[in-house]
Structures are given as structure tokens and as C-alpha cells.
Amino acid sequence: MARPLKLLLYLVAIVGALGLTVTMIGYLLPQNHVASGEAVLGAAPPTVFATLADVSRYPEWRAEVAKVEVVTPAPLTWREYEGGDVITIEVVEARPPELLRVRIADPELPFGGTWTYRLAPEGGGTRLIITEHGEVYNPIFRFVSRFVLGHTAAIDRVIVALQRRHP
DSSP states (O other), X not given: OOHHHHHHHHHHHHHHHHHHHHHHHHHHSOSEXXXXXXXXXXXXXXXXXXXXXXXXXXXXXXXXXXXXXXXXXXXXXXXXXXXXXXXXXXXXXXXXXTEEEEEEOXXXXXXXXXXXXXXXXXXXXXXXXXXXXXXXXSHHHHHIIIIIIOTTHHHHHHHHHHHHHOO
């Protein structure tokens, strides 16, 4: 067998073994997880709550959201366009200005779950706690979510964006 062909076969075997290992580890990870993050923002809870509830303005302050399309006003359901992804989200509970709970409303996605935003006055601003009760159905995505991206990656991006919006 020629040397380049042998190297190619070794490379294919290594990539296949790596893919199999990632998949096996993904199957061993739990489908459900809980992740959270928190920050103190420079605006009062009603202002922060209004920012979170006004989904049509997300593209103004969340860099990853290219477009928002409101599907129904009550209960509020919308689609977020992020890169090539479209995620349908709906409000499941709202108690202004202290709590907002939303859930991914698209059963076709390889992930789902809820995000709970808790807002409380702190100093002249707001202590915000975001808690994700997530589900990752695909074992490869489960591995990536846990070991590559981290379960708090999306929470961290939203917190940073809110800190810029309400310094």
C-alpha cells in the first residue's frame, strides 16, 4: 500500500474514533441541565424588564440576533433569527417587573427548555439572575454544549449585552 494511502486510512480511522468517542460520551451525559448567571445592571427593574419584554428591539442590543418576528401577541410568541438558526420562543409567565419565564417552542430543534429571568432592586439598579433549565436531545450537541461551548454561553452573551444596554 502506498504511503499516502496509508496515512489517509489512519486519518480516517482517527477521525472516526474521535466521532465515536464524542457520541458515546454524549450519550452518557444527562439530557437535562440547569445553568445560571447573574449581574447587577445600572437600571431599575421596570426598565430592565421592559428591555427583556420588548422582543422586537432585541436586534438593537443583542448582537447575535439578526431579526425578530412576532408570531402571536398573547401569549407572546416570537422567532429569533440568529445566523442560520431560527428559534421560536414563547412567554410562559410574566410578573413585571420581577419575573419573566420563556421557553423554546419548537419541538424540531435538537435542544429546548426554559429561561427564567428574576429581577430584584439592588442599590439604584437591578440584580438579574437568569436560570436555564435546558434539554439537549442530540448526544453530539450534548457533548458540545457541555465541553466546548459551556451551558452558560448563551446566558453570558445576554448578560454582557444587558450590561452594555444598562451600564
